[in-house]
Amino acid sequence: xxxxxxxxxxxxxxxxxxxxxxxxxxxxxxxxxxxxxxxxxxxxxxxxxxxxxxxxxxxxxxxxxxxxxxxxxxxxxxxxxxxxxxxxxxxxx
Numbered sequence: 001x002x003x004x005x006x007x008x009x010x011x012x013x014x015x016x017x018x019x020x021x022x023x024x025x026x027x028x029x030x031x032x033x034x035x036x037x038x039x040x041x042x043x044x045x046x047x048x049x050x051x052x053x054x055x056x057x058x059x060x061x062x063x064x065x066x067x068x069x070x071x072x073x074x075x076x077x078x079x080x081x082x083x084x085x086x087x088x089x090x091x092x093x
Contacts, residue, residue, distance in 0.1 A: 021086070022083075022086050023083055023086030023087045026059075026060070026063070026083060026087045027086075027087040027088075030050065030051050030056055030059075030087065031050075033049050033050050033051050034046055034047055034049050034050045036049065053084070053088075056084055056087060056088075057080060057081070057084050060080040060081075060083045060084050060087070061076060061077070061080040063080070063083070064076045064079045064080045064083065
């Protein structure tokens with residue numbers, strides 16, 4: 001070990017350590033919009049902070065554009081809509 005070694009604390013998010021349905025991580029991303037750690041009682045959320053469907057679609061479309069740059073515009077929209085549907089139904093699990 002180098003003399004100037006400084007250990008770092010690393011957190012592991014086991015929530016995503018196993019297989020999850022498609023869109024689960026994206027749904028969790030949006031669910032965390034509503035978390036409000038200043039709320040004093042359960043469920044510790046403010047649902048007014050949730051992203052709108054339009055905002056979620058915009059995010060999904062940017063996500064698809066980044067990962068599938070060779071998709072046509074129609075394919076990107078179709079894929080973003082599919083991700084959005086999965087994301088919106090993930091809370092049923």
